Amino acid sequence: MQDTALDIQTIRKDFPILSREVYGRPLVYLDNAATSQTPRQVxxxxxxxxxxxxxxxxxxxxxxxxxxxxxxxxxxxxxxxxxxxxxxxxxxxxxxxxxxxxxxxxxxxxxxxxxxxxxxxxxxxxxxxxxxxxxxxxxxxxxxxxxxxxxxxxxxxxxxxxxxxxxxxxxxxxxxxxxxxxxxxxxxxxxxxxxxxxxxxxxxxxxxxxxxxxxxxxxxxxxxxxxxxxxxxxxxxxxxxxxxxxxxxxxxxxxxxxxxxxxxxxxxxxxxxxxxxxxxxxxxxxxxxxxxxxxxNIGFDAIEAYENELLEYATASLLAIDGLKIYGTSKRKTSVISFNLEGIHPYDVGTILDKLGIAVRTGHHCAQPIMDFFGIPGTIRASFSFYNTKEEVDTLVAGVIKAREMLL
Missing domain, CATH: 3.40.640.10 (Type I PLP-dependent aspartate aminotransferase-like (Major domain))
Structure with missing residues (x-):
């Protein structure tokens, strides 16, 4: 897999919110499609x-x-x-x-x-x-x-x-x-x-x-x-x-x-x-x-390359979980993954992930016709930005596995 040219740890220091904790755990913010975080420079x-x-x-x-x-x-x-x-x-x-x-x-x-x-x-x-x-x-x-x-x-x-x-x-x-x-x-x-x-x-x-x-x-x-x-x-x-x-x-x-x-x-x-x-x-x-x-200043070419790397890594890691289905498998995507666990409501998964410090979005994402098309009530959506890391992806995957074990 291609190495990124971005210094992610230095970039993360620009975002004060990324150093906080939620329920005593380090925040893993994966709701960037709803709103991205704001650097000190802004x-x-x-x-x-x-x-x-x-x-x-x-x-x-x-x-x-x-x-x-x-x-x-x-x-x-x-x-x-x-x-x-x-x-x-x-x-x-x-x-x-x-x-x-x-x-x-x-x-x-x-x-x-x-x-x-x-x-x-x-x-x-x-x-x-x-x-x-x-x-x-x-x-x-x-x-x-x-x-x-x-x-x-x-x-x-x-x-x-x-x-x-x-x-x-x-x-x-x-x-x-x-x-x-x-x-x-x-x-x-x-x-x-x-x-x-x-x-x-x-x-x-x-x-x-x-x-x-x-x-x-x-x-x-x-x-x-x-x-x-x-x-x-x-x-x-x-x-x-x-x-x-x-x-x-x-x-x-x-x-x-x-x-x-x-x-x-x-x-x-x-x-x-x-x-x-x-x-x-x-x-x-x-x-x-x-x-x-x-x-x-970061550069959109570098942002796109790194986010694609995150997308590929997260997609492969999540698909390894039994009963997990991804919605939206277009050949050309940005770093968004909408998924569900078979037999489990997305809201229940999102609630458990929240208690683990992982911020994802659950529901229809103001796109109800899409959910109706797939015949589902909604999805769990993890959306990544250039300040996210593969370690955070690993935390998400571990959280989804834990939620599945708790809810099935």
Whole structure:
């Protein structure tokens, strides 16, 4: 097995939480698909903002306001460079991926009409299902589902058959949060564009593992949450092609998103501020930029290689346990393993693992249609990051074996 170039023990020292104990045992944190941990380099930026230049942005001539504005807009520039986005005008700060998706869905309420078709994949998070159902209810558009295989891969021939001249929008996650599948989004985007449809890709699960080049992908919309990639909660971005963002009406009204207000008429600000009403999560935005710096300093090639090593090791180790089944066996995956033990409810296993200091996620992972497809109530999901170790995988395996012995 290939050795990693990362100094994992040094990296782990950047994350204060990894040194704590849970129920008297060292924490083994394997719930990174829900939220990743935050290094000191990002925490220090948050403290520095509130300690030295806490002020509202874009609206003040005083020194603190200008410092805060400069730091916030520098973060937007870092995001532009990281994702290879053509202009900072195409980056909307939001509270996260859910907010971003709802912003787009709200905008398309004024564009779609009855009979238009919207496609979503069968492996979406609820955040990329419910807003489109609500949109279809408002407009009379028709929601269609791109099916998947037992391996957890989208059936691309079926996808191409679903596309038609009535298809207006296609929605797909870059990586499945429940299965770890890396979807062929470049192919999905190219096929959709052949029929004139726009594509939104949910990048929440991919951004910590894959450095997406949004100009190369030619995607119309792409969403990311900072807390999945070593940043704080409550901040994320919506990327949108300028031509689309100009077509969509503002999602919210208020300060910052206006050019001029009278009681007779209001005109809206230029992009990106047209979609950024009110005081934003300033510290969060600045810290998001710091998180991107941190990840790039480690290097995404090294992160991907090491996480694949962890995935292979954990997969082989878990499959050695009698009665264990993994859901999501795509050839291309990120470091997520969803599994069950035969005859045992996933919640019961998760509860025992918790008492052993092992943090995993149990349930449907906000992806109930996937669980319905497999005919199960949920799974145990272990999701790994570059700061996890093979020793932690061994601890997980020992914990699963112990849970099986206790529950059977």
């Amino acid at each position: 925490l220090d930026v948050i403290v520095d903002y509130y300690s030295r230049y806490n002020a509202n942005i874009h609206r003040g001539v005083h020194a603190l306001s200008q410092e805060a504005t400069d730091a916030y807009e520098l973060a937007r520039k870092k995001i532009q460079l990281h994702f290879n986005i053509g202009s900072t005008k195409e980056i909307i700060f939001t509270s996260g991926t859910t907010h971003s998706i709802n912003l787009v869905a709200n905008g398309f309420s004024s564009i779609l009409k009855a009979g238009d078709e919207v496609l979503v994949s069968a492996m979406e998070h609820h955040s990329n299902i419910v807003p489109w159902q609500m949109l279809c209810e408002r407009t009379g558009a028709i929601l269609k589902v791109i099916p998947m295989s037992q391996d957890g891969e989208l059936l691309m021939d079926n996808y191409r058959e679903l596309l038609s001249g009535n298809t207006r929008l296609v929605f797909c996650n870059h990586v499945s949060n429940a299965l770890g599948t890396i979807n062929p989004i470049k192919e999905i985007i190219d096929e959709a564009h052949k029929v004139g449809a726009a594509v939104l890709v949910d990048g929440a699960q991919s951004a910590a593992h894959i450095r997406a080049d949004l100009q190369e992908l030619n995607v119309d919309f792409y969403t990311v949450s900072a807390h999945k990639m070593c940043g704080p909660t409550g901040i994320g971005i919506l990327y949108g092609k300028e031509e689309w963002l100009q077509k969509l009406p503002p999602y919210q009204g208020g300060g910052e998103m206006i050019a001029e207000v009278t009681f007779e008429k209001t005109t809206y600000a230029d992009l990106p501020h047209k979609f950024e009403a009110g005081t934003p999560n300033i510290a969060g935005g600045i810290a998001f930029g710091a998180a991107i710096d941190y990840l790039n």
